[in-house]
Amino acid sequence: MQDTTLTTARKKKPFPWHILVFMAPAVIVYTAIMILPLAETLRLSLFQRDSVTQAVSWVGLENYLRLFFDPFWVGPFFNALGNNFFFFVMHMLLQNPIGILIAALLSMVHLPGKKLYRTAIFMPTLLSFVIVGFVWKLILSPLWGVSKGMMTDVGIGHLFMPFLGKEETALTTLSLISVWQFIGIPMMLIYAALLSIPEEVIEAAECDGVTGLAQFFKIKLILILPTIGIISILTFVGNFNAFDLIYTTQGPLAGPDFSTDLLGTILYRTFYGQQTQPGDPNMGAAIATIMFFIILAGVAVYLFFIQRKLTRYEM
Amino acid sequence: MAISRARRNRVSELMAHAILLTFAVIAMFPVILIIINSFKTKKAIFKSPLSLPNAESFDLVGYTTVFTQGNFPLYFTNSVLVTVGSLFFVLLFGAMAAFALSEYKFPFNRLTGLYLALGIMIPIRLGTVGILTLMVATKLVNTHWALILVYTAQGLPLAIFILSEFMATVSKDLKAAGRIDGLSEYSIFFRLVVPLVRPALATVAVFTMIPIWNDLWFPLILAPSEATKTLTLGAQVFVGQFVNNWNAILAAMALAIIPVLVLYTIFSRQLIRGLTSGAVK
Numbered sequence: 315m316q317d318t319t320l321t322t323a324r325k326k327k328p329f330p331w332h333i334l335v336f337m338a339p340a341v342i343v344y345t346a347i348m349i350l351p352l353a354e355t356l357r358l359s360l361f362q363r364d365s366v367t368q369a370v371s372w373v374g375l376e377n378y379l380r381l382f383f384d385p386f387w388v389g390p391f392f393n394a395l396g397n398n399f400f401f402f403v404m405h406m407l408l409q410n411p412i413g414i415l416i417a418a419l420l421s422m423v424h425l426p427g428k429k430l431y432r433t434a435i436f437m438p439t440l441l442s443f444v445i446v447g448f449v450w451k452l453i454l455s456p457l458w459g460v461s462k463g464m465m466t467d468v469g470i471g472h473l474f475m476p477f478l479g480k481e482e483t484a485l486t487t488l489s490l491i492s493v494w495q496f497i498g499i500p501m502m503l504i505y506a507a508l509l510s511i512p513e514e515v516i517e518a519a520e521c522d523g524v525t526g527l528a529q530f531f532k533i534k535l536i537l538i539l540p541t542i543g544i545i546s547i548l549t550f551v552g553n554f555n556a557f558d559l560i561y562t563t564q565g566p567l568a569g570p571d572f573s574t575d576l577l578g579t580i581l582y583r584t585f586y587g588q589q590t591q592p593g594d595p596n597m598g599a600a601i602a603t604i605m606f607f608i609i610l611a612g613v614a615v616y617l618f619f620i621q622r623k624l625t626r627y628e629m
Numbered sequence: 630m631a632i633s634r635a636r637r638n639r640v641s642e643l644m645a646h647a648i649l650l651t652f653a654v655i656a657m658f659p660v661i662l663i664i665i666n667s668f669k670t671k672k673a674i675f676k677s678p679l680s681l682p683n684a685e686s687f688d689l690v691g692y693t694t695v696f697t698q699g700n701f702p703l704y705f706t707n708s709v710l711v712t713v714g715s716l717f718f719v720l721l722f723g724a725m726a727a728f729a730l731s732e733y734k735f736p737f738n739r740l741t742g743l744y745l746a747l748g749i750m751i752p753i754r755l756g757t758v759g760i761l762t763l764m765v766a767t768k769l770v771n772t773h774w775a776l777i778l779v780y781t782a783q784g785l786p787l788a789i790f791i792l793s794e795f796m797a798t799v800s801k802d803l804k805a806a807g808r809i810d811g812l813s814e815y816s817i818f819f820r821l822v823v824p825l826v827r828p829a830l831a832t833v834a835v836f837t838m839i840p841i842w843n844d845l846w847f848p849l850i851l852a853p854s855e856a857t858k859t860l861t862l863g864a865q866v867f868v869g870q871f872v873n874n875w876n877a878i879l880a881a882m883a884l885a886i887i888p889v890l891v892l893y894t895i896f897s898r899q900l901i902r903g904l905t906s907g908a909v910k
Contacts (some may be wrong), residue, residue, distance in 0.1 A: 332814040336729035339722040347782035351759025434653035442843035506904035
């Protein structure tokens with residue numbers, strides 16, 4: 315890039331140093347700390363360390379073959395992958411529609427106290443996973459029994475169980491906690507998108523007698539579809555990277571019995587090792603690479619199939 | 630007709646309040662639970678977790694434990710240092726690059742923009758292996774710089790993406806006038822453009838700040854030493870160590886909530902303004 319800038323610029327004016335000065339810090343930091351390490355991950359996944367001699371050698375795609383076909387890896391890997399899809403689907407079904415509903419209610423023209431609601435609902439998004447994980451563990455634990463007491467008060471006490479401690483309920487419970495935490499993001503973005511719909515469009519709709527719910531579904535929802543698209547892809551990328559919530563509530567072993575294991579936790583265990591297994595950076599790199607391709611595939615699907623179909627209206 | 634419409638609005642308004650209030654209560658319940666119980670005796674925490682502290686159950690033992698046994702003031706300083714440092718570089722470098730991309734025509738302008746935007750979609754966490762190797766090689770492990778550099782790289786793509794949209798909206802006449810007055814390109818950027826895109830900078834700041842302040846992954850891997858531990862990592866370790874000291878844990882968590890609350894209150898007005906003006910364009 316530098317050289318071409320130099321040759322084309324030489325013909326006309328002195329070399330535009332200021333462009334280089336403006337661009338260089340961002341490009342250098344980004345390339346050195348983000349792009350090169352990502353490339354390094356791809357490279358590492360093609361090597362393996364010999365357990366006896368400790369010599370590192372090229373093994374080609376062997377790590378990937380192990381991940382997909384070696385019984386030791388296949389079970390845990392596809393378990394984590396399946397869990398991750400479940401986690402994502404829960405967010406798409408709950409977090410985003412509820413976020414849109416809240417935003418739609420907040421954008422009602424006359425609604426006193428909307429700032430308070432907005433702040434309260436956005437609050438969990440600001441909290442760290444350590445707090446979120448721990449407080450929900452407390453609330454749901456049979457030991458403290460806040461939830462048990464509350465459920466008893468409304469007459470469903472018999473339904474209480476250690477939600478985080480049972481294989482059947484743990485992942486669903488964690489998905490709901492994560493939805494609780496991040497609902498503020500779709501809410502904020504959709505709220506902003508709704509506010510920026512021009513007055514004239516709404517007035518025109520009202521003149522045509524399109525009001526209330528019909529107005530929302532026939533006009534506003536269509537206009538904010540691009541924002542919903544962006545939120546969906548952000549949800550996808552975020553969910554396939556999830557790690558912290560599982561780590562802080564269930565530990566690196568993603569208990570009970572790996573029922574809450576996600577790609578992020580299996581990556582952590584593989585890379586650093588955990589009680590039952592020694593750390594294996596090369597295998598970890600292979601998992602990270604697979605995650606990279608899953609996310610890339612998701613983003614590509616979004617860009618080529620979804621975003622193209624979305625019509626952007628000039629506002 | 631006017632009357633019936635007003636009445637219908639009142640009904641729908643009430644329903645809106647009911648729904649929003651429900652969600653607000655669900656959102657706030659755990660936070661309030663932590664805060665009220667952090668001021669109570671251990672006995673009261675278990676016996677009546679939902680009640681407010683009164684003269685009998687009020688107890689500050691949790692807070693005294695946190696301040697005497699944990700290194701919380703240090704962790705707090707570390708978190709502030711890392712977050713503010715990263716934010717500074719993300720906003721400065723991001724705004725500079727965004728300005729260059731939106732203001733000047735140069736070869737590979739669009740390609741560079743695309744290259745930088747790539748990072749929005751790819752989580753930096755997947756490069757952890759390479760980052761760790763790099764930090765070990767440059768002896769930056771267990772320094773604040775390791776975290777600041779990583780978070781800067783992480784925050785730049787989104788910052789550049791959002792800011793270049795905004796920079797494009799700054800009036801061309803203004804910049805032209807500045808050039809006629811003999812301002813250098815640097816003065817045009819720092820004195821004319823930066824003040825005009827302040828709401829955008831606030832939006833970027835909030836969205837960059839939240840994940841940095843709350844991150845557990847990189848502090849755990851790059852800077853786990855006692856001297857560089859961040860508040861999030863410190864709280865995680867503390868919660869693990871004091872697993873039965875409920876007073877201390879609740880107090881530690883209450884303390885970790887406060888800074889975020891303060892920061893959000895400062896930025897929230899600019900955040901909404903930045904978001905909406907960004908969407909209108």
